Amino acid sequence: MKTIDTKTYKIHFNLSAYKHINNYIEDSNPSTIFILVDQNTHELCLPHLLAEISTTKTIEIIEIEAGEINKTIETCVGVWNVLSELGADRKSLVINLGGGVITDLGGFVASTFKRGIAFINIPTTLLSMVDASVGGKTGVDLGTLKNQIGVINTPEMVIIDSTYLKTLAQSEMRSGLAEMLKHGLIQDKLYWDKFKDLSLLDMDNLDELIYESIQIKKHVVDIDPRENGLRKTLNYGHTIGHAIESYYLSHPHKKDLLHGEAVAIGMILASYISTKLSGLSEAENTEIKDVINSIYDYVEINESDYEKIIELLKYDKKNSHGNINFVLLTAIGDTKIDCLVSNELIIEALNYYNSSY
Numbered sequence: 151m152k153t154i155d156t157k158t159y160k161i162h163f164n165l166s167a168y169k170h171i172n173n174y175i176e177d178s179n180p181s182t183i184f185i186l187v188d189q190n191t192h193e194l195c196l197p198h199l200l201a202e203i204s205t206t207k208t209i210e211i212i213e214i215e216a217g218e219i220n221k222t223i224e225t226c227v228g229v230w231n232v233l234s235e236l237g238a239d240r241k242s243l244v245i246n247l248g249g250g251v252i253t254d255l256g257g258f259v260a261s262t263f264k265r266g267i268a269f270i271n272i273p274t275t276l277l278s279m280v281d282a283s284v285g286g287k288t289g290v291d292l293g294t295l296k297n298q299i300g301v302i303n304t305p306e307m308v309i310i311d312s313t314y315l316k317t318l319a320q321s322e323m324r325s326g327l328a329e330m331l332k333h334g335l336i337q338d339k340l341y342w343d344k345f346k347d348l349s350l351l352d353m354d355n356l357d358e359l360i361y362e363s364i365q366i367k368k369h370v371v372d373i374d375p376r377e378n379g380l381r382k383t384l385n386y387g388h389t390i391g392h393a394i395e396s397y398y399l400s401h402p403h404k405k406d407l408l409h410g411e412a413v414a415i416g417m418i419l420a421s422y423i424s425t426k427l428s429g430l431s432e433a434e435n436t437e438i439k440d441v442i443n444s445i446y447d448y449v450e451i452n453e454s455d456y457e458k459i460i461e462l463l464k465y466d467k468k469n470s471h472g473n474i475n476f477v478l479l480t481a482i483g484d485t486k487i488d489c490l491v492s493n494e495l496i497i498e499a500l501n502y503y504n505s506s507y
């Protein structure tokens with residue numbers, strides 16, 4: 151039985167983890183349990199969870215629409231209203247059962263309802279397991295601008311049960327993989343090396359890879375929970391990645407781009423920029439580009455879109471005093487934060503990405 155102890159809560163792994171929820175419910179005696187789902191996790195994941203939870207307490211199910219486009223304050227208002235109508239009080243418990251949208255939004259809803267009620271995250275996507283559900287970032291998008299509204303607040307516990315991944319689309323698995331690659335790139339070359347040849351990757355070992363990925367994230371967040379320094383490195387590839395993701399969210403006729411797919415492009419761009427500004431070697435840059443390109447489909451970014459994507463960088467949450475602060479690599483496994491990058495170099499990097507296939 152595996153558990154990771156963060157400074158403020160525990161992350162329990164696999165089927166035996168549910169006993170911790172059951173113990174928690176017995177000890178904390180919540181007035182009502184609310185399980186937040188979307189239509190997918192309602193159908194595919196909730197039956198599994200309900201079979202594992204043993205309680206005589208009332209359980210209410212709240213369903214929201216799936217998809218990043220619904221990670222908005224309007225959806226929160228809907229959930230707050232349902233909580234209120236169903237008589238939720240400060241002793242209620244919210245269990246977030248879903249991907250990053252559910253754990254981000256559900257964590258935010260719980261953290262702000264009546265100034266904060268308890269929540270537990272049960273991530274059902276790879277991305278949410280290795281990244282979104284861990285670390286306490288909760289929140290929603292402002293229109294299509296990523297995660298502009300939110301609070302950092304930790305769950306009571308996180309349950310990682312890879313059984314949920316059996317129903318997950320390959321594109322969603324790839325999306326989560328991007329954050330695992332990122333963890334290797336920013337902290338742990340040996341972990342990155344495991345992904346260098348995907349044909350050698352043992353998917354039977356996925357639980358271990360997830361565990362190691364969460365260990366890396368936990369290590370960073372424990373040192374810098376409020377993102378004053380080291381935690382910024384978890385945003386590697388996200389500065390332009392978020393801008394690209396926002397741009398595609400606001401242009402739904404373009405390709406449907408998942409968060410990890412946008413971050414994968416962002417990591418290629420940031421690595422290229424790292425060769426110019428922070429000493430990443432050409433060889434490591436090529437390695438990063440080749441590994442990422444071997445996993446993700448090429449997404450054409452038109453030259454006519456460059457300016458609008460660059461414009462979106464001004465909403466990045468790492469910005470300060472009018473500066474856009476990039477995270478760059480000095481080598482695989484080592485980073486430099488708060489790097490200023492000219493628009494010309496960003497355009498050069500976008501051209502590099504477009505010609506890299």
Ligand SMILES: O=C(O)C(=O)C[C@@H](O)[C@H](O)[C@H](O)COP(=O)(O)O
Nearest residue numbers: 281285287296297381384385388467
């Ligand atoms: O936990 C963090 O810190 C991260 O930056 C992890 C990111 O991978 C994650 O996508 C996060 O939700 C983005 O955070 P944001 O603060 O840039 O919105």
